[in-house]
Amino acid sequence: MTSHPLDERTARILPWLVAVAFFMQTLDGTILNTALPAMAADLAEDPLRMQGVVIAYMLTVALLIPASGWIADRFGTRRIFFSAILLFSVGSLLCALSLSLPQLIGARIVQALGGALMMPVGRLVVLRAYPRSELVRVMSLVTIPGLIGPLLGPTLGGWLVEYASWHWIFLINLPVGALGAWFALRFMPDLRGAQRSQFDTLGFLLFGAAMLQITIALEGLGDLGMPTARVLLLLFGGAACLAAYWLRAGRIERPLFSPTLFNTRSFAVGILGNLFGRLGSGALPFLVPLLLQVALGYSPAEAGMSMIPLALAAMAIKPLAKGLIDRFGYRCLLVGNTLLLGALIASLGVTGEDTPLALLLAQLALIGACNSLQFSAMNTIALIDLQDQQTSSGNSLLAVVVQLAMGLGVASAAALLGGFSTPQRDVLGAFQLTFLCLGGLSMLAAAIFLQLGKRDGSSGHLPPRVQAPD
Known part of the structure; x- marks a missing residue:
């Protein structure tokens, strides 16, 4: 892949521009969940029926990811990246101005139109603008905010809801978006594909x-x-x-995605494992804040801060992931970790009003560590054995499946929660049964990872231009 030379100033600023866009997207993905009960109360909705606000965003992002590369090649990276930030900011403003749940869902779709393009196009520019020798350093800088967003989001969301209003979780995107749009027009290189390809x-x-x-x-x-x-x-x-x-x-x-990708067994296992293995973990950011506030009576700020151990443990385990994979192998690690993660999710089903806070925080920390290790292993196994000409298509399909699986996880959790919510059963009981079912469903994904062979994933390390989504 040939790089497009940048002037020294642009080369310094461009990674920070992409990193800020990534931060906006990851922060928005986690800051919202803590605010859902307050939003429901203000919009006169049942807090257990607010999943559409989350699903609309995830599904829109999943739908547009396959087209992002073609759109950037067709219209230029500067124009599309600027438009993505602008759409995300306008969507954020519309969210803050929403007076009903349908309006809010519509605004989230507008916001997602921008979010779906920001990171794929930003990553594409970095891959094309920097030489191979610089990619690891630049991509590491770009992805750091992706780790900070989940740590900061729930706490910031809880504090904004408790001491201001839920509208501010969207309004804080406006000054950042305005600054990002200005920098995009000034410093984003206008790159296009070498030849125009036909879109499927x-x-x-x-x-x-x-x-x-x-x-x-x-x-x-x-x-x-x-x-x-x-x-x-x-x-x-x-x-x-x-x-x-x-x-x-x-x-x-x-x-759009070739079926021949699935001729590589590790890719097929990684994709299907992501799809089914994320049903439980993808629902956690939606379910846990609701459990804490609606069923256990936590304040928004308390619920947000309770999520900190989960994010910290996820960050702490990242540097150890490669060593653990090398030590146990993909098959053994993924099977064992999937069973452990499912059991931990199910363990939230015994949480009650008398559960000590320290025990709950320890459970969330363990879930965060297992989650992070799971994502690293199953994303990497999906891509590591692909041929060079397959990595771009495989990476795009993996990104789509990740978003789709998280959306399906929230939808499945909401379906279970709604089904278990009966006049004869209290709200806490419905949450407990939902966690037990999600934990059991997550454990079933271990059967998928059992199909890995002992040598699957032994091709080596992913090339620097391939970045498996978290």
Whole structure:
């Protein structure tokens, strides 16, 4: 991959510009969850029915990621990156001005249109603008905010809700977005693809329709307002669109995602493991703040600060991930860690009003460490054995699956929570059963990782230009 030379000033500022965009996106992904009960009260909604605010963002991001590279090549990285920051900022303002749940969900979709383009396009610019020898250093700088956002987000969200209002969790994006947009126009290089490639529009529509219908069907189960017949129609419609996509992708030259990627066993295991293994962990940022505030009576600030051990443990285990993988191998580590993570998620099902705070914080810290190790291992195993010409497509599909799995996790958690919420059962009991079920479902993913061979993942290290999403 050839690099485009930058002047010295741009070379210094560009990583910080991409890092700030990454920080805005990761902060927004975690700051919202602590504020959901307060938002529900202000909008006259049930706090247990607010999952649409989270799912709308994740699903929109998942839908647009496959098109991000083509859009940047077609219209130029400067214009698209600037537009992404602008859309994210406008969406944030619309979120703060929302007076109803449908308005808020619509505003989150606008916000996600920007969020879906910011990081893929920013990463693409870094890959094209810096020589190979600089990529590890630059990408390390860019991804640091991705670790800080989850640490700062829940606490900041809790404090803003308790001492200001939930609107400020969106308004704080405006000055950062304005500064980022100005820097993007001034310092973002305008890079385009060497040759214009044809985009698989029909494949994009089929794949997107499948994800949209399946996710809406699961959310319909959680909301308890959608008739069973409509849920079944959406599920079958989504399955039909997905089948049509894969049949078509197998016979055209340049599909959105080639089925031949799944000829590599480690990639197939990594993708399917991500899809099913994240159902429990993807729901935690949504469920835990609700559990603490709605069922256990914590204040927003207390609930936010309770999430700090989870983020700190996730950061602490990162440097140890490679050594643990080298010591135990991908198959052994992923099977054992999946079972342990599922058991820890299920252990939240015995949390009650008399549970000591120290024990709860220890549980969350252990979950954070196992989560972080799980993500590092299963993302890397998905990409490490791919051929060079497959890494770009494989990395894009992995990023889509990560977002989709987190959205499905929230939708599944909401469906379980709604199903268990009956007049005969208190709210805490519904949360406990939901955690027990999610933990059990997460443990089933160990059967997927058992399909790895002893030598899968032995190809070596990922090349610097491939960055597995967290």
